[in-house]
Amino acid sequence: MTTQAKSEQSDLPDNIEQRVESLVAERLDALVKERVAQAMKRDPAKRRVAIIASKGTLDMAYIPLILATTAAAMDADARIFFTFYGLNLLKKGGPEKLQVAPIANPAMPVPVPNILGMLPGMTPMATRMMKGMFAKHNVVSVPELLHQAIELDVKLIACQMTMEVMGIRREDLIDGIEFGGAAMFLGFATGAHTTLLI
Amino acid sequence: MTTQAKSEQSDLPDNIEQRVESLVAERLDALVKERVAQAMKRDPAKRRVAIIASKGTLDMAYIPLILATTAAAMDADARIFFTFYGLNLLKKGGPEKLQVAPIANPAMPVPVPNILGMLPGMTPMATRMMKGMFAKHNVVSVPELLHQAIELDVKLIACQMTMEVMGIRREDLIDGIEFGGAAMFLGFATGAHTTLLI
Amino acid sequence: MTTQAKSEQSDLPDNIEQRVESLVAERLDALVKERVAQAMKRDPAKRRVAIIASKGTLDMAYIPLILATTAAAMDADARIFFTFYGLNLLKKGGPEKLQVAPIANPAMPVPVPNILGMLPGMTPMATRMMKGMFAKHNVVSVPELLHQAIELDVKLIACQMTMEVMGIRREDLIDGIEFGGAAMFLGFATGAHTTLLI
Numbered sequence: 001m002t003t004q005a006k007s008e009q010s011d012l013p014d015n016i017e018q019r020v021e022s023l024v025a026e027r028l029d030a031l032v033k034e035r036v037a038q039a040m041k042r043d044p045a046k047r048r049v050a051i052i053a054s055k056g057t058l059d060m061a062y063i064p065l066i067l068a069t070t071a072a073a074m075d076a077d078a079r080i081f082f083t084f085y086g087l088n089l090l091k092k093g094g095p096e097k098l099q100v101a102p103i104a105n106p107a108m109p110v111p112v113p114n115i116l117g118m119l120p121g122m123t124p125m126a127t128r129m130m131k132g133m134f135a136k137h138n139v140v141s142v143p144e145l146l147h148q149a150i151e152l153d154v155k156l157i158a159c160q161m162t163m164e165v166m167g168i169r170r171e172d173l174i175d176g177i178e179f180g181g182a183a184m185f186l187g188f189a190t191g192a193h194t195t196l197l198i
Numbered sequence: 199m200t201t202q203a204k205s206e207q208s209d210l211p212d213n214i215e216q217r218v219e220s221l222v223a224e225r226l227d228a229l230v231k232e233r234v235a236q237a238m239k240r241d242p243a244k245r246r247v248a249i250i251a252s253k254g255t256l257d258m259a260y261i262p263l264i265l266a267t268t269a270a271a272m273d274a275d276a277r278i279f280f281t282f283y284g285l286n287l288l289k290k291g292g293p294e295k296l297q298v299a300p301i302a303n304p305a306m307p308v309p310v311p312n313i314l315g316m317l318p319g320m321t322p323m324a325t326r327m328m329k330g331m332f333a334k335h336n337v338v339s340v341p342e343l344l345h346q347a348i349e350l351d352v353k354l355i356a357c358q359m360t361m362e363v364m365g366i367r368r369e370d371l372i373d374g375i376e377f378g379g380a381a382m383f384l385g386f387a388t389g390a391h392t393t394l395l396i
Numbered sequence: 397m398t399t400q401a402k403s404e405q406s407d408l409p410d411n412i413e414q415r416v417e418s419l420v421a422e423r424l425d426a427l428v429k430e431r432v433a434q435a436m437k438r439d440p441a442k443r444r445v446a447i448i449a450s451k452g453t454l455d456m457a458y459i460p461l462i463l464a465t466t467a468a469a470m471d472a473d474a475r476i477f478f479t480f481y482g483l484n485l486l487k488k489g490g491p492e493k494l495q496v497a498p499i500a501n502p503a504m505p506v507p508v509p510n511i512l513g514m515l516p517g518m519t520p521m522a523t524r525m526m527k528g529m530f531a532k533h534n535v536v537s538v539p540e541l542l543h544q545a546i547e548l549d550v551k552l553i554a555c556q557m558t559m560e561v562m563g564i565r566r567e568d569l570i571d572g573i574e575f576g577g578a579a580m581f582l583g584f585a586t587g588a589h590t591t592l593l594i
Contacts, residue, residue, distance in 0.1 A: 056305025107452025254503025
């Protein structure tokens with residue numbers, strides 16, 4: 001508003017006008033500061049946890065499920081978007097069949113030379129070993145984690161494009177999940193602080 | 199402002215002062231709330247999508263490119279920082295040569311025992327199969343996705359440190375890209391909601 | 397406030413009421429914009445970099461350490477949460493022993509057919525080669541990067557669940573680190589713009 005417009009509009013005594021201005025300025029400053037601080041604290045991005053699960057091995061299945069169930073237990077809106085090999089986790093009977101191959105990973109707890117790791121029987125053996133290690137320490141299994149995720153309202157989304165490409169039908173997947181694409185993931189992730197890809 | 203300061207400064211009748219205060223309070227509360235909410239919605243972090251592409255296999259090339267092109271189509275400022283094996287995607291002729299090995303991944307759509315997967319000819323075969331699956335379902339190829347990314351102004355950044363270490367020269371890479379390091383990535387990512395590493 | 401309540405309460409001249417309203421409207425817009433912009437600039441989420449390191453190979457060890465040390469040098473609060481194979485980086489003498497296997501990764505700088513890559517001696521050879529490439533270009537080694545991270549106050553957190561499952565004791569790990577779980581990571585990550593999983 002220009003000075004002219006102001007003086008035209010106003011027919012208050014000068015001191016009253018000034019006092020009104022200073023009162024407004026004074027109140028406004030504090031209030032805006034407080035409200036902005038509140039809004040930042042309540043920022044909905046803090047409550048959103050967006051995870052892409054692109055791996056279908058036993059070891060890499062624990063990570064998204066443990067993170068998402070923990071986030072949901074902390075009252076966050078956690079969503080896992082399953083794409084590529086990650087879709088194996090959503091297949092009926094899929095979580096029970098996940099495996100881990102003891103090759104190309106010299107960082108395994110019990111490293112196996114690749115020339116042995118590639119032998120038939122080694123992948124099932126490594127899988128049994130890893131499952132045993134988790135069970136022994138009372139870590140819930142992947143099927144159980146998936147069940148917990150559903151109970152805790154973690155949203156599970158199957159990537160439609162990958163389903164088509166890999167010939168996976170809706171009836172191949174467990175119930176209670178949603179279907180979407182990259183745009184659906186980004187629509188959620190662009191408003192989330194925590195965004196992770198496994 | 200203390201009460202004393204206020205009364206010294208003020209020469210308004212008490213009722214006017216009170217009325218101004220209550221008017222300010224009344225208008226302000228709702229208005230500030232609304233304005234702050236609006237301003238938060240325009241948070242620039244929502245428009246930024248920061249991706250690190252560190253893998254150079256065919257399967258893991260789709261993910262950053264599909265996410266970045268979708269984000270750009272949604273009007274986001276999407277940037278991919280290519281490091282380690284991810285640089286293969288930026289090499290001249292590189293996207294055409296990406297491969298996927300059918301070993302160490304028991305989650306492949308058509309799982310192959312590792313003892314077969316490691317045989318000569320199996321990597322080209324798995325690569326052909328995967329390309330065929332995507333083409334059959336009209337998913338654009340990786341070279342085409344890269345082209346779309348450039349058209350959509352996705353910023354493609356090659357990691358200079360990896361280039362030096364791997365002996366990759368600027369002329370080995372496609373045109374229209376930028377060069378930078380971890381600091382450049384973080385300068386962007388620290389202001390982005392969506393940050394993902396593939 | 398209803399119109400009736402307003403007229404009962406108010407004994408101001410109409411022009412004061414209008415003037416207050418117009419002042420509030422006039423000041424508010426600019427002020428909210430400015431304050432929200434300030435708050436967003438100071439947003440603590442920009443200063444937080446939350447990284448999960450789940451891989452224990454030589455190549456994938458560089459990425460979290462380079463990102464975290466660079467972030468810390470840029471004055472960010474950078475924390476790495478080591479889980480699964482990533483714990484190898486925190487083992488006493490661990491960083492020196494990291495390896496990279498030249499199989500299942502057709503994107504390696506010097507690709508090796510899997511049938512050769514799986515032969516005994518090939519993993520040590522690929523490891524020596526990669527270390528040599530980094531050293532030749534004056535990139536600090538992984539043990540040195542870990543040392544820098546500690547000097548720069550990057551917080552290093554070992555995943556307690558993985559430690560138990562893999563039978564890793566506190567005394568197996570280097571000094572000066574912390575211990576926690578998914579909840580500890582999420583408590584930090586939900587307030588961080590940059591969140592990455594390697």
